[in-house]
Amino acid sequence: MLLFTLAGKVPxxxxxxxxxxxxxxxxxxxxxxxxxxxRAERSDGRQNKAGRPPLPEVSGAASATxxxxxxxxxxxxxxxxxxxxxxxDKGQGLRTVLRAAAALEARDEDEVTTLLPLVRKDSPxxxxxxxxxxxxxxxxxxxxxxxxxxxxxxxxxxxxxxRALSSNDDEQRAGLVDLLFEDAALARTxxxxxxxxxxxKVDNDAIRRYTAFAHGRDVIRRFGAAQVVALLARVDGxxx
Amino acid sequence: xxxxxxxxxxxxxxxxxxxxxxxxDLLARDDRSGLSALLGLGEELARxxxxxxxAVGLMLRPDEDAQASPIFASLRxxxxxxxxxxxxxxxxxxxxxxxxxxxxxxxxxxxAEAIDRLLDAVRLPWFLQRPGGTGGWLDDxxxxxxxxxxxxxxxxxxxxxxxxxxxxxGMDGAALVHDRL
Numbered sequence: 001m002l003l004f005t006l007a008g009k010v011p012x013x014x015x016x017x018x019x020x021x022x023x024x025x026x027x028x029x030x031x032x033x034x035x036x037x038x039r040a041e042r043s044d045g046r047q048n049k050a051g052r053p054p055l056p057e058v059s060g061a062a063s064a065t066x067x068x069x070x071x072x073x074x075x076x077x078x079x080x081x082x083x084x085x086x087x088x089d090k091g092q093g094l095r096t097v098l099r100a101a102a103a104l105e106a107r108d109e110d111e112v113t114t115l116l117p118l119v120r121k122d123s124p125x126x127x128x129x130x131x132x133x134x135x136x137x138x139x140x141x142x143x144x145x146x147x148x149x150x151x152x153x154x155x156x157x158x159x160x161x162x163r164a165l166s167s168n169d170d171e172q173r174a175g176l177v178d179l180l181f182e183d184a185a186l187a188r189t190x191x192x193x194x195x196x197x198x199x200x201k202v203d204n205d206a207i208r209r210y211t212a213f214a215h216g217r218d219v220i221r222r223f224g225a226a227q228v229v230a231l232l233a234r235v236d237g238x239x240x
Numbered sequence: 241x242x243x244x245x246x247x248x249x250x251x252x253x254x255x256x257x258x259x260x261x262x263x264x265d266l267l268a269r270d271d272r273s274g275l276s277a278l279l280g281l282g283e284e285l286a287r288x289x290x291x292x293x294x295a296v297g298l299m300l301r302p303d304e305d306a307q308a309s310p311i312f313a314s315l316r317x318x319x320x321x322x323x324x325x326x327x328x329x330x331x332x333x334x335x336x337x338x339x340x341x342x343x344x345x346x347x348x349x350x351x352a353e354a355i356d357r358l359l360d361a362v363r364l365p366w367f368l369q370r371p372g373g374t375g376g377w378l379d380d381x382x383x384x385x386x387x388x389x390x391x392x393x394x395x396x397x398x399x400x401x402x403x404x405x406x407x408x409x410g411m412d413g414a415a416l417v418h419d420r421l
Contacts, residue, residue, distance in 0.1 A: 173296060177264060184369070197300065199301050200302075
């Protein structure tokens with residue numbers, strides 16, 4: 001694994017330096033013989049329509065994770081984050097969504113156009129809308145996403161969960177009651193994990209469902225929900 | 241520790257839905273006094289309910305929680321009184337195991353599926369589910385069909401199952417099975 005090879009040779013170098021080496025973002029060329037060289041820019045040196053130099057293409061970066069993307073973004077290294085996303089994207093799921101959102105944020109229309117059909121195929125379609133809604137504060141944007149999720153077949157428990165996460169006390173309580181009657185195991189888990197009820201135990205029957213939904217919500221929140229909202233406006237609005 | 245015995249109840253589905261809707265409404269409005277009245281709570285339990293941030297918080301606690309346990313017991317008592325009528329209790333602790341695993345029953349797919357539904361606690365409302373407990377229900381048609389299909393296998397079935405079939409076929413309406421009500 002290239003990351004480990006580099007780490008082994010230069011033990012004091014930090015993650016970002018190693019990542020930069022892997023993704024070809026360093027000024028210096030990689031040391032010959034230190035592992036498969038990353039594929040740098042397009043071989044023809046073409047620029048995209050906006051005149052933007054293409055992101056470096058990389059190989060052998062399978063050990064990078066979404067966490068690395070979030071850390072890079074938090075440090076303000078947006079191009080680096082995009083490069084990691086490009087390397088770890090498998091053409092479906094949350095990684096593709098984030099990659100497309102990051103491309104939209106960077107106004108990279110070529111990449112957005114390429115990725116939009118994949119985001120449209122994301123299944124179940126309601127889940128992403130509700131995960132983004134859950135990452136937003138109360139307001140019209142959140143309500144609009146919930147409405148779109150409902151239209152796309154969001155199950156009652158998912159709507160109840162979202163209501164239970166509301167910052168409005170009455171709404172939160174009503175959502176928790178709905179969730180109790182729709183899916184009691186999930187209600188206990190949400191109460192314990194999301195709402196901080198100390199005397200309620202996480203229910204093991206619901207933990208898989210909980211983590212599948214909550215992971216996406218938490219990642220989107222850290223990534224920047226506004227960017228994914230903008231992406232979904234393109235996806236659902238059907239604009240080119 | 242003795243194994244619990246399965247009991248059979250006649251289920252009034254309309255009444256169960258009525259109680260369930262009432263409970264849901266009271267919890268959503270956080271009407272503690274209404275809830276205390278519905279559950280017939282004494283002064284001490286009503287005070288306990290009133291001390292919670294929300295009544296629903298108490299309902300989400302584990303079945304064995306010292307604060308919530310007597311309130312769950314009251315809730316089940318109210319539901320039983322309103323919507324369940326006891327029909328029969330097995331004398332054999334082996335009945336559940338027989339129903340779940342007896343090969344003559346398992347070889348008949350429709351029978352096996354109906355039995356599994358009858359013993360699937362996930363299909364019960366949350367307040368009738370108990371940790372480690374067995375429970376489930378069938379509507380009137382499903383109950384009657386299952387009883388007839390099992391009755392036809394009677395000579396090949398052990399006594400505890402035949403006693404269950406007799407009770408299941410001898411009742412009317414929807415059936416609910418539970419071992420901890």
